[in-house]
Amino acid sequence: MTLNLLVAPDFAPENFPGWYMLATLLQHRSGTRLHLLMPADAREQAQMLGDGLADLVYANPFDATAMIRGQGYQAFARPAAHSNEMVIATAAGSPVSVVEELRPGCRIAVTDNRDVRLIGLRLLEPADLTERDIQWVPANSHQAAARMTLSGQVDAGFFLASAYHALARITRGQLKVLVESKLRDISHVLLAHPRVGDDLQPLAAALLAVDPSRPGDAEVLQALGLPAGFEAMEREDAEFMIDLMDTLLD
Structure with missing residues (x-):
């Protein structure tokens, strides 16, 4: 069979x-x-x-x-x-250092992963942001989301944690983790x-x-x-x- x-x-x-x-x-x-x-x-x-x-x-x-x-x-x-943990990250040089500093209208790169988006929205609750407050920028991969974040096209990116930690070391070195979930x-x-x-x-x-x-x-x-x-x-x-x-x- x-x-x-x-x-x-x-x-x-x-x-x-x-x-x-x-x-x-x-x-x-x-x-x-x-x-x-x-x-x-x-x-x-x-x-x-x-x-x-x-x-x-x-x-x-x-x-x-x-x-x-x-x-x-x-x-x-x-x-x-x-x-399945997830990471919210921004460029290392970004003035944003915690999720509370993200504001309505912020642009976030996200892949087509509903679970990552759902968890990410929970992690954004301290910033009082809802789904409607965010300008979602589609990314066809976590690598693409990283490129958008590094180039300044977006204010932050949503990443599956395993995918984030699998990014090239030089890429991760140019990113800054704002928060990582611990749902387990x-x-x-x-x-x-x-x-x-x-x-x-x-x-x-x-x-x-x-x-x-x-x-x-x-x-x-x-x-x-x-x-x-x-x-x-x-x-x-x-x-x-x-x-x-x-x-x-x-």
């Missing part, structure tokens, strides 16, 4: 080869063939999902919430010790479509058995940017995360 695994487009591009390494490893250990779907952006992801192409999805928490509630997807794993309970999630059924069990077992202490496995996990591997996600864990996402939306 072949299962299509869709990987969220907000995953850092430099870690894409790790997914191919992981797919090869899981195929060998589970006997289940995997075909990777790597959408370039949220629009292409929505098209693939709308066409029913994805059996498995590595989804950001916002999309995961909708897919679990609306389409019956089952959460079965998530990255271990790797929550929101993460990307691996989901299975209901049609996968019992075929999920051997694949999930193989995934959860990928061991960071084994040299070969560790190499794959490092390539993914998920050095601690994966842990099981139970239904109650998914429901708790969904409740947190609802809180961010309120």
